[in-house]
Amino acid sequence: MAFRKRSAIAGRGQVRLRPRVKQARRTGVPLPRPKAICPECGTVSIYSEHINRRCAKRWEIEGEDEPVRCEGRFRGAVAPEGWAACPDCAATGMVGDAPCARCGGTGWRYKGDPGGAPKSTQARDRVPGLSRLR
Numbered sequence: 001m002a003f004r005k006r007s008a009i010a011g012r013g014q015v016r017l018r019p020r021v022k023q024a025r026r027t028g029v030p031l032p033r034p035k036a037i038c039p040e041c042g043t044v045s046i047y048s049e050h051i052n053r054r055c056a057k058r059w060e061i062e063g064e065d066e067p068v069r070c071e072g073r074f075r076g077a078v079a080p081e082g083w084a085a086c087p088d089c090a091a092t093g094m095v096g097d098a099p100c101a102r103c104g105g106t107g108w109r110y111k112g113d114p115g116g117a118p119k120s121t122q123a124r125d126r127v128p129g130l131s132r133l134r
Helices: 120-126
Strands: 004-006 015-017 083-085 108-110
Touching: none
Parallel strands: none
Antiparallel strands: 004 015, 083 108
């Protein structure tokens, strides 16, 4: 139940709701199907607003002062037939208490080709030292 708070900004008789506190995700509940995928590193996003935006994945590399950021841009992958629930975790992203190794904790596997299939090795080849991270 959301609590209501009167606001001086809202004006007379109007009510503004307080933001809800983010709660921990229940285990065993399927994750939402992703809508975007980075063709460089394979990172997925459940938000369609991320399509055509730069990927935010970062890697810590020994000897580097700053983390290295992925150079890819999210591609649209909104078609439901392009995704399959991960058979190992049943779209929950967890196997036991650990993130699923097959889907990377996303719960979904991409079947299509969003303007170039995700090539996680491509990013590792470009960035020195990245191959040791995976």
